[in-house]
Amino acid sequence: MSLLDRLKQELASIADDNRAAVEYFEELQQYANNKGGVVNKVGGFAAGLLAGILENNAKVYDPASTEAERSLAFGLLALDVGTRGGGAVGRKTVLQVGEKAGVKYINSARVLLRSAEESSVLHNFPEQITKKVLNEGNLQIINDFWKTSRNHLTNTSHNYSLRGTINGVDGIFEVFTRPSISGKVELIMHKFFRRN
Amino acid sequence: MNINAHGKENYSYKINPELTGLEKVLSFDDGEIGGRLIIKFKNFDSHSTWFASFSPGKLIKSSSVAVISTPNPNIVCVFYSGKIYLINTLTTEKLSYKEQDVVDVIYDDINNVLLIFTFVGVSCFDGNEITWETGRLFLDGFKNYQILQGEIIIEGLLANGEERCKLDIRSGKLKL
Numbered sequence: 001m002s003l004l005d006r007l008k009q010e011l012a013s014i015a016d017d018n019r020a021a022v023e024y025f026e027e028l029q030q031y032a033n034n035k036g037g038v039v040n041k042v043g044g045f046a047a048g049l050l051a052g053i054l055e056n057n058a059k060v061y062d063p064a065s066t067e068a069e070r071s072l073a074f075g076l077l078a079l080d081v082g083t084r085g086g087g088a089v090g091r092k093t094v095l096q097v098g099e100k101a102g103v104k105y106i107n108s109a110r111v112l113l114r115s116a117e118e119s120s121v122l123h124n125f126p127e128q129i130t131k132k133v134l135n136e137g138n139l140q141i142i143n144d145f146w147k148t149s150r151n152h153l154t155n156t157s158h159n160y161s162l163r164g165t166i167n168g169v170d171g172i173f174e175v176f177t178r179p180s181i182s183g184k185v186e187l188i189m190h191k192f193f194r195r196n
Numbered sequence: 197m198n199i200n201a202h203g204k205e206n207y208s209y210k211i212n213p214e215l216t217g218l219e220k221v222l223s224f225d226d227g228e229i230g231g232r233l234i235i236k237f238k239n240f241d242s243h244s245t246w247f248a249s250f251s252p253g254k255l256i257k258s259s260s261v262a263v264i265s266t267p268n269p270n271i272v273c274v275f276y277s278g279k280i281y282l283i284n285t286l287t288t289e290k291l292s293y294k295e296q297d298v299v300d301v302i303y304d305d306i307n308n309v310l311l312i313f314t315f316v317g318v319s320c321f322d323g324n325e326i327t328w329e330t331g332r333l334f335l336d337g338f339k340n341y342q343i344l345q346g347e348i349i350i351e352g353l354l355a356n357g358e359e360r361c362k363l364d365i366r367s368g369k370l371k372l
Contacts, residue, residue, distance in 0.1 A: 110353075114336060120256040120278070122297065122315060123336065145357040157357070169254050176335070190353070192336035194316060195255070195297065 105134055105177065108187045115191070121166055122193045125173065129164070130191060133175045137162035146178060154179050158186060164193075171195040206269040207285040210236045211261060213247070224281055224290050225251035233261060233276050239285045241270070246288055252277030253296050264301055267308045267323030275301050280312060282321065293326060295319060304343055307365050311348070313338065316355075318348065320368055328368030333361070347371065 137160035145157035158177045177186035213236040230252040256278025264273040270286040282291040300313040310321040317330040338352030348363040362371040
């Protein structure tokens, strides 16, 4: 395989990972908009914005995109970064929790919705703890865990867990992810503090 | 006023009653910090009136309060901020049961059981004791449930990756 082909393959893989995230954020936007209410509408708008940024990102990377598509996407991406300034950093924090050995960890729509629905600390521990669990927690790999197939994603679950304490209560921090087919992105599907 | 499945009224209650400061209030708070809930109980068998104080759960901070009937006409279930207490209004004793992180409690008068849903599982109280507990059933909560012909049908992400299950209401066993 030539260097150019390898580069194309790599770019296609990055594009696939971004599209997987796009689908989740579009789903989140639809859910939030259907729920109604000002907060949900704003949430839906934000999720839509994120999906748009990622889609543009995917188009820029994807060697299969036409030149016109790539130019337009690149222009939109540049516009977004140019006009949002520091806001882009904030959005990145919501979207991407961390990165380890080339693997990006992204919050799924499910995790964001659960944290909004359940206001308790059980579903809303800080992202710093999430990073610690991903970096230092025990990893259990369960094949064929997910019963419904999703584009660009495997059916495997990576279950990270780390013992800890919240408000004096001992338990286990759980972060379960669903890796992409390329293995470069893990979508966080479950975040929960389970007391002993 | 509570009326149990047998139609017999054994106790009444009042949430946050007016206090003179002379009342003796029994504490069921386990030493936890937080806003106390005071309830006045009156048992019709013993003709006694008494007061109890309850503390909220440690990890779920909400102001949700519910006083729920159980299959036992003397035992009441107090649900306060993610924690439940099973209290005998006749003897003023608390049953040794410490379920926390409770999401929902329902008294099913058809099957005459009290079902306790936490974020991870379900327990069943028959009026005397906890007859079954599922252990870890859900990953982090459930979406919906209904009780139909002796079965509890639950939707949500289960710990085994499935999205729906049926439990036998008498045994708590999973039905395929």
